[in-house]
Amino acid sequence: MIINVSLTLSSSNSVNELTGSPATVKNNKLYIDGGTQTFVSLKGSNQTGNITVGYNSVLIQVDLSKSWDWKTNISETYINKTGIANVISTPALSRGALYGGMDNDTNIYLYGGTTSYINTSDPAWQPPTSSRYSLFSYDTASGNVAQFNISGESPYRPSSGAYATAPDQGLAFYLGGEVNSGSSIETQILGDTNKFFLDGMIVIDTNTRTASNLSTTKVADGVPRTYASMQYIPGVGENGILVHLGGSDMNGNLLPLDSVDIFNINSLYNDTAGTWVSQATTGDIPISRVSGCVVMASAQDNSSHNIYMYGGRGSGNQYFDQVYVLSIPSFTWTKLYQGTSPRFAHTCHLVANRQMLTVGGIGNNPLTSGPCDYQTKGVNIFDLSTLQFRSVYNVNAPPYVVPAPIIAKIGGSGTGGSNITYPIAINELFNPTVTPPTPPPSPSSSKLSGGAIAGAVIGSILGVILLCAALWFFCFRRRRHYRDTEAEAVPVPPEKDFRPSSETKNFELVGQHGGTELGRGHIRRAEMEGNRAVEMWQQPVELPLQK
Numbered sequence: 298m299i300i301n302v303s304l305t306l307s308s309s310n311s312v313n314e315l316t317g318s319p320a321t322v323k324n325n326k327l328y329i330d331g332g333t334q335t336f337v338s339l340k341g342s343n344q345t346g347n348i349t350v351g352y353n354s355v356l357i358q359v360d361l362s363k364s365w366d367w368k369t370n371i372s373e374t375y376i377n378k379t380g381i382a383n384v385i386s387t388p389a390l391s392r393g394a395l396y397g398g399m400d401n402d403t404n405i406y407l408y409g410g411t412t413s414y415i416n417t418s419d420p421a422w423q424p425p426t427s428s429r430y431s432l433f434s435y436d437t438a439s440g441n442v443a444q445f446n447i448s449g450e451s452p453y454r455p456s457s458g459a460y461a462t463a464p465d466q467g468l469a470f471y472l473g474g475e476v477n478s479g480s481s482i483e484t485q486i487l488g489d490t491n492k493f494f495l496d497g498m499i500v501i502d503t504n505t506r507t508a509s510n511l512s513t514t515k516v517a518d519g520v521p522r523t524y525a526s527m528q529y530i531p532g533v534g535e536n537g538i539l540v541h542l543g544g545s546d547m548n549g550n551l552l553p554l555d556s557v558d559i560f561n562i563n564s565l566y567n568d569t570a571g572t573w574v575s576q577a578t579t580g581d582i583p584i585s586r587v588s589g590c591v592v593m594a595s596a597q598d599n600s601s602h603n604i605y606m607y608g609g610r611g612s613g614n615q616y617f618d619q620v621y622v623l624s625i626p627s628f629t630w631t632k633l634y635q636g637t638s639p640r641f642a643h644t645c646h647l648v649a650n651r652q653m654l655t656v657g658g659i660g661n662n663p664l665t666s667g668p669c670d671y672q673t674k675g676v677n678i679f680d681l682s683t684l685q686f687r688s689v690y691n692v693n694a695p696p697y698v699v700p701a702p703i704i705a706k707i708g709g710s711g712t713g714g715s716n717i718t719y720p721i722a723i724n725e726l727f728n729p730t731v732t733p734p735t736p737p738p739s740p741s742s743s744k745l746s747g748g749a750i751a752g753a754v755i756g757s758i759l760g761v762i763l764l765c766a767a768l769w770f771f772c773f774r775r776r777r778h779y780r781d782t783e784a785e786a787v788p789v790p791p792e793k794d795f796r797p798s799s800e801t802k803n804f805e806l807v808g809q810h811g812g813t814e815l816g817r818g819h820i821r822r823a824e825m826e827g828n829r830a831v832e833m834w835q836q837p838v839e840l841p842l843q844k
Contacts, residue, residue: 314664315657315675316642317391317413318353321405321462322654323398323437327359327646328405329656329675330378331390333413335664350664352413354378354389354421356435359676361648361692367674368688378435378442387433387442388412388423392642394460396469398503403438406503408471411456412479414489415664428454428481432501432508447508451499454480458495459527461539463562469501470529472513472541473522494521494547500565511565515573516558520546524587530602530625532595535563540604542623544587551585551612554578554630557623559723576723580630580706583621586611590645592653594681594697598713601625603703605633605653605681608640616641616661620679626719627707633684633700638671645679651697652690653679682711 318332336349356376365371378387393410412425430444431454458474477492478485487493496519498511513519525544531537539560544552556577564572589609595602604623610616616639622631643658655677660670679686682698698711709715718724 314659314670315353316659316664318644318657319393319395319407319410320644320646320656321395321397322361322646322648323405324400325360325362326437327361327654327656328395329353329357329359330387330395330407331393331410332657333391333415333664337669348664350416351419352389352421361690364690364692366689367672367676371674371676373674376440387435388426389421392456394458394469394471396462396501396503397464399464399467402467402503404434404436404503406469406501407433407435408469408499408501409455409458409474411454411477414479425479425481425485428452428483432506434506445506447501450508450510453484453495455495456480457523459522459525459541459544461527461529463529463531463537465531466536466562467502467504468562469503470498470527470539471501472498472516472527473525473544475523494523496521498571511571513573516541522546522552526589526591526606528591528593528604530593532599533602534561536566537562540623540625542606543585543589543609551587553585554583557628574723576628576720578623578628578630581621581632582630583619583632584611584615586617588641589617590643590655592645592647594647594651596699596709596713596715597696600709600713600715601627601699601703601707603699607645607653607655607679608643608658610641614661620684622703624703624707626723627715627717628720629706631703631706633702636686649690649692649694651681651694653681654690655679
């Protein structure tokens with residue numbers, strides 16, 4: 298069972314619900330950090346007494362290297378998050394993001410989050426800290442904690458934003474969110490009811506532990522969002538895409554799911570602002586909702602990428618126990634599952650080929666009332682192919698097979714074969730049209746006919762004959778002239794000595810200042826313009842840095 302070791306509870310206490318806890322999967326382990334949790338007293342398997350609200354101040358680790366049944370034999374470890382010489386420890390935060398980093402990086406990264414004031418007397422409660430350090434790392438090999446100052450690009454510690462990670466590129470993304478009184482020491486003055494919303498998307502490079510802040514004016518018409526979802530899809534375009542869906546605006550209005558926003562990650566390397574495009578969706582479009590979770594599974598031939606959206610809450614008293622899928626590239630919604638146990642404020646993760654691992658969440662009852670969560674270990678499994686919830690995690694699960702309801706919408710088979718292509722606007726984003734150069738004239742258009750070739754040859758021969766005749770006549774006339782004038786020759790004077798004397802000088806082609814070579818004296822090398830050297834650009838130009 299999940300027990301907050303900082304509370305040193307007896308075995309007669311058990312966790313009721315774990316909500317707002319960021320989680321990530323790395324190297325066959327699930328890590329769960331922070332969040333709010335409730336405890337109940339148990340007598341045997343029966344609940345006794347009131348529900349107590351507390352905080353998760355430890356890092357929970359679940360082994361995914363072997364199969365388990367959360368009802369009988371799940372393995373969970375509790376890690377005290379203390380830094381070097383106990384100097385640094387990560388605060389107990391809710392609604393932040395936990396990233397796994399690259400496979401060869403032993404760290405996981407916590408970004409954002411807020412402090413809850415629901416029970417400040419709880420021993421695990423910690424007051425807000427400075428937002429100067431909104432990025433923390435925990436080394437899963439050494440147990441050390443480090444903190445990083447990225448306040449230049451992320452001046453506030455956000456919470457309730459949409460987040461995703463591209464582990465193959467070492468990039469982590471956090472879009473939108475809010476700042477409230479629990480965000481930091483500086484924002485405590487906001488009180489219980491005031492908050493402000495953030496636009497922009499923070500991009501964290503986990504390799505360098507640096508961040509950049511991108512404009513999101515083209516996302517949802519520039520309206521900041523909270524409680525939305527975002528999913529990374531590799532293999533689309535040169536560096537993959539992000540799909541951003543759902544959420545709520547600053548007035549509490551839920552945004553419809555009849556369109557999604559696409560971010561081209563490759564644009565990070567070509568455009569400092571990044572490139573977003575909006576795309577309409579069709580099919581079984583879900584009711585607007587927030588605080589759900591998403592995972593993605595691709596067909597075996599990558600002909601479709603299917604984003605599974607589970608749970609969430611709607612307007613008023615709407616809570617959902619549903620699974621929908623948005624299939625890409627058709628951007629078609631398909632409803633796959635309807636249950637009777639709603640859940641929101643949870644996370645979900647793709648594990649072992651085709652299983653969605655859900656973590657935490659809350660039902661349609663307030664934290665301090667209602668029955669205990671049936672997921673007594675805080676996790677559950679949904680098979681993305683058979684479309685069934687179950688308590689068993691299978692480390693050797695077979696490959697993902699596209700379910701029949703999706704095939705009915707997009708075609709193909711269980712292994713793929715969907716022939717639906719990307720909409721024109723999206724396809725142009727990843728495969729821009731290149732105008733081919735005009736081909737040279739075909740050699741066949743310049744060929745001469747046989748008669749033309751024969752005429753040219755005969756004409757050339759006649760021309761040579763006439764030229765030879767003219768040369769013979771000219772030479773004959775000159776020889777005859779020399780014979781006629783030979784008898785009247787003038788006597789030759791005596792020879793003089795033409796050997797060089799001491800006053801005789803050897804001369805080369807000279808100018809006013811003596812001997813001159815090309816490029817010396819008054820002669821200057823020149824290109825294009827007179828005697829002035831000219832290059833294409835007059836001033837040096839520095840290329841823009843890539844980000």
